Amino acid sequence: MSQEKRSTTIRDVAKTAGVSVSTVSRVLNGKIDVAKETKTHVLEVIEDLGYSTNLAARSMRSQKKNLIGLIMPDIAYPYAIEIMKGVNQAIAESEFDLLVYTSGDVRKRGHVTSEQKYITLLAKSISDGVIVVAPVASEYNIDKPIVSIDPVMSHPNYPAVHATNYQGSLDAMEYLIGLGHKRIGFIGGRVELESANRRLSGYRDALKKTGLPVDEQLIVSGDYTTKTGIEGGQKLLTLEDRPTAIFASNDQMAMGVYQIAEKMGLSIPNDFSLVGFDNIPESKYLGLTTIDQFILRMGYTATQMLIKIINEIPLEDQTFRMKTQLVVRNSCRRYSEVH
Amino acid sequence: MSQEKRSTTIRDVAKTAGVSVSTVSRVLNGKIDVAKETKTHVLEVIEDLGYSTNLAARSMRSQKKNLIGLIMPDIAYPYAIEIMKGVNQAIAESEFDLLVYTSGDVRKRGHVTSEQKYITLLAKSISDGVIVVAPVASEYNIDKPIVSIDPVMSHPNYPAVHATNYQGSLDAMEYLIGLGHKRIGFIGGRVELESANRRLSGYRDALKKTGLPVDEQLIVSGDYTTKTGIEGGQKLLTLEDRPTAIFASNDQMAMGVYQIAEKMGLSIPNDFSLVGFDNIPESKYLGLTTIDQFILRMGYTATQMLIKIINEIPLEDQTFRMKTQLVVRNSCRRYSEVH
DNA sequence: CATAATATCAGTAACGTTACCGGTAATGAT
DNA sequence: ATCATTACCGGTAACGTTACTGATATTATG
Numbered sequence: 001m002s003q004e005k006r007s008t009t010i011r012d013v014a015k016t017a018g019v020s021v022s023t024v025s026r027v028l029n030g031k032i033d034v035a036k037e038t039k040t041h042v043l044e045v046i047e048d049l050g051y052s053t054n055l056a057a058r059s060m061r062s063q064k065k066n067l068i069g070l071i072m073p074d075i076a077y078p079y080a081i082e083i084m085k086g087v088n089q090a091i092a093e094s095e096f097d098l099l100v101y102t103s104g105d106v107r108k109r110g111h112v113t114s115e116q117k118y119i120t121l122l123a124k125s126i127s128d129g130v131i132v133v134a135p136v137a138s139e140y141n142i143d144k145p146i147v148s149i150d151p152v153m154s155h156p157n158y159p160a161v162h163a164t165n166y167q168g169s170l171d172a173m174e175y176l177i178g179l180g181h182k183r184i185g186f187i188g189g190r191v192e193l194e195s196a197n198r199r200l201s202g203y204r205d206a207l208k209k210t211g212l213p214v215d216e217q218l219i220v221s222g223d224y225t226t227k228t229g230i231e232g233g234q235k236l237l238t239l240e241d242r243p244t245a246i247f248a249s250n251d252q253m254a255m256g257v258y259q260i261a262e263k264m265g266l267s268i269p270n271d272f273s274l275v276g277f278d279n280i281p282e283s284k285y286l287g288l289t290t291i292d293q294f295i296l297r298m299g300y301t302a303t304q305m306l307i308k309i310i311n312e313i314p315l316e317d318q319t320f321r322m323k324t325q326l327v328v329r330n331s332c333r334r335y336s337e338v339h
Numbered sequence: 340m341s342q343e344k345r346s347t348t349i350r351d352v353a354k355t356a357g358v359s360v361s362t363v364s365r366v367l368n369g370k371i372d373v374a375k376e377t378k379t380h381v382l383e384v385i386e387d388l389g390y391s392t393n394l395a396a397r398s399m400r401s402q403k404k405n406l407i408g409l410i411m412p413d414i415a416y417p418y419a420i421e422i423m424k425g426v427n428q429a430i431a432e433s434e435f436d437l438l439v440y441t442s443g444d445v446r447k448r449g450h451v452t453s454e455q456k457y458i459t460l461l462a463k464s465i466s467d468g469v470i471v472v473a474p475v476a477s478e479y480n481i482d483k484p485i486v487s488i489d490p491v492m493s494h495p496n497y498p499a500v501h502a503t504n505y506q507g508s509l510d511a512m513e514y515l516i517g518l519g520h521k522r523i524g525f526i527g528g529r530v531e532l533e534s535a536n537r538r539l540s541g542y543r544d545a546l547k548k549t550g551l552p553v554d555e556q557l558i559v560s561g562d563y564t565t566k567t568g569i570e571g572g573q574k575l576l577t578l579e580d581r582p583t584a585i586f587a588s589n590d591q592m593a594m595g596v597y598q599i600a601e602k603m604g605l606s607i608p609n610d611f612s613l614v615g616f617d618n619i620p621e622s623k624y625l626g627l628t629t630i631d632q633f634i635l636r637m638g639y640t641a642t643q644m645l646i647k648i649i650n651e652i653p654l655e656d657q658t659f660r661m662k663t664q665l666v667v668r669n670s671c672r673r674y675s676e677v678h
Numbered sequence: 679c680a681t682a683a684t685a686t687c688a689g690t691a692a693c694g695t696t697a698c699c700g701g702t703a704a705t706g707a708t
Numbered sequence: 709a710t711c712a713t714t715a716c717c718g719g720t721a722a723c724g725t726t727a728c729t730g731a732t733a734t735t736a737t738g
Contacts, residue, residue, distance in 0.1 A: 023718075026716095053695075056395040056399045060396050061695045099439070100440075399694065400724085
């Protein structure tokens, strides 16, 4: 290792202060039975030596950590950032601190295995509870509280928060259909996530409900990234009988559609209409009509739920459903046959 | 505590696998001297029991953690997010994982003390090294590598990355002056940070250099938040002899100026010109002319430096100076006396 | 066949902290 | 003055892991 010097421990403090290790520990933890004088003296020594307690050792021994863990596959995209903001907000109002854990990239390791590994790592070791974003597993081998955000499968026994994906999708479609669109393309999300499937169902059902045909050609797959938005958009827009509108199942992919549209010299909403899902901050600037799922608030709510569980306050509901809402901006326009 | 059940330990694994604890440990750490059969058997048991190693205990005993800590006062503003993206990127390319530590809000605790506390907490306990953003202290009582981003004081012996704040400020001012502006307002940043002072110096010196007077009325203070941008902007724009341009020492405050301008019915750049500093993503949408300090890249570089230090690869330079660059958009226009 | 080398494992001692128990001195009650 | 109570503190045993040492069987060597 680079440094040889061992850092100062509680034992060093005890020795120079002339007291026992347990006394220092009691001072550190604000226990009552320690004389005022010794307390201030020990505190002085601590200051002098620049001592600070070793988290790992403390966690190992004691129970309460006042720390909440947030596990995300990646933190560098708008959805994740919004979640973090919400979590951060709830944390700021609480007695807890926050530890965000990320491997930087999903592709760096295996999937389910690593997820479980990280969770147990964080949870068992140093935190009082964990929030997991878009988890693939639905059960965890853990004796600590866990709250999931947008889980793969909603499981009535495990606390989770997710948006009303189906209803939101329905709303988006009804808006488009109301505008006169009949050929509407769909770009799907990560198939392993329930949210993606619910949105697809909404797309299909809205079509059926209004007696419109479901053209499988118009349904392309993606994985919620800009890249697949570009690819999906291209596939759709180069179709012989090009759709007059595209419903991208998240805003990130919608941004990809913007890019490919520009590249193809197509204008939104003049050449085709576009609606997204999520309402990430960028969408506002882009003027993208989308379904708001209040991501920030989802993070906020999940954190509050977790804190309640940690403090053993019973939850009214195990799963919180965030009501989505259509946000109309200017990426869509009325379509009439005659053109 | 809420759960009574102790989680499975290495001892449980050892017992059910019929081997010793040390053998399990060796399997876990991929040591060579363990028979293939026993290895697979132990692995099976681990899988069955859903065992996962306790980070705290491991950290306490062994040295390498493959974990980098990032300490931020708050994570919910664009600057912080850009840093995180950069760090995240470097992390993704490395063998390390990332642990972001935040108290959610600076105001939650004292300042210098808590900073040191967090750093030691993270560093001594579970990480191989730490990146600190906008740290107030310049020396740490730590035997682990630390890299600072935008530190209070640049200290030649402590690795840090910061932008060429002075030069950037000079560039912004010269641009404004070149446009014919003579009365230029300035909104300052957090005074305890060196970056803020360097930007102010740049403002003053640019004025002096071109023989323009420095009107102290035109210099108002802020703390890098939108709120103080609004306040500072209001102060400046309600002056009798209103400035024809404002230089906000970061984009966040410039956004505040946009807000107050709209409220006052003033148009940018028609009624006054505005330039910011940072080039956060929002500025692009706002059309704000600003000084890019490549925040993301600063995070990226800091992380790379830290990894080098951890791996004992010598640094060419202890401090990395990121070259700033003027980004002209449409928040400024030429000013002529006659109007 | 004897000896040396190797492969495989078990046992023990830490790591730095807190929980728990018990001991001493000082104070109060009778 | 004696006993009970209280205030304060020290010692010891964990927590779950890995490093280290050394023991035992197995194989190779001559």
